[in-house]
Amino acid sequence: MIVSESAMQVEETDAEPGDGTDAPDSPEVEDVATRQVVEFRLGEDYCAVDIDEVDSIVEIKKVTRIPRTPDSIDGVMDLRGETTAIINPRTFLGIEGDAPERHEQNILVLDRPDDKQKIGIRVDEVLEVATYPEDKIDTDEDLSDLDTRGIEQKVSRGIIRKPNGDGLDLVVWVDIDAIIDQLK
Known part of the structure; x- marks a missing residue:
């Protein structure tokens, strides 16, 4: 957002804070729905x-x-005295190639209160926690033309269009519940 220098100046008045006269009417900022993901x-x-x-x-x-x-x-x-089942999501998502050495991988321990046992998913590398506006996420209705195993097996909630310097990266938004349901 670009703010002009004159907009940053505050005019002194005798008005009390909070009485409605301390700030000019400003347009309401529309809340944009977002998703925070790992x-x-x-x-x-x-x-x-x-x-x-x-x-x-x-x-x-x-x-x-x-x-x-x-x-x-x-x-x-x-894991901290608790038996934790480890899932490899590569098989569900059709990820090709060998996984890196185990000592280079991480486990995302899931927070699923209804599970009788802790569950973790094996990942090659945790990159970041990011927040995306929902208009940057294509959901199932928008994915009919994509030919990926995650979409075919219905273990993806959608695709996140992540801006990068050269265009967009596509990030598969994984549906953990769907993966675990297929294990039962």
């Missing part, structure tokens, strides 16, 4: 989840594989 990287893809769904971000520790579980479940790990 952005992360999986391979070359950028993804995000709602910040309200994340309890904490931790470094990956020893993960114990559980026999006869789907490939999308890496196993379990001890």
Whole structure:
């Protein structure tokens, strides 16, 4: 927003603060609906989840594989004395390529009060917490022309159009509930 120098000057009056005479009528600022997300990287893809769904971000520790579980479940790990199931979202989103070494990855521990056990998702790198206006997010209705596994398997809430210096990056807005429902 650009404000002229004259607009920054305050005129002294004998009016009391809050009596309606201390400021000229100003146009109401329209609230723009926004979403705050945690952005992360999986391979070359950028993804995000709602910040309200994340309890904490931790470094990956020893993960114990559980026999006869789907490939999308890496196993379990001890997190502050609590057994935490670790999900690998790459299988749901069709992320190609090998994951980096485990010591380079992070776990987004989810905040899901109805779960009987803590759940975390394995990510290659946590990038940032960002806020986007909802008009920069294309939802399911807008995605019929995109051919991605996340859209096909209905584990994406939409695509965030993130401005960068050269144009736009597309960030997959992951639906954690849909991923967990497919594990049941």
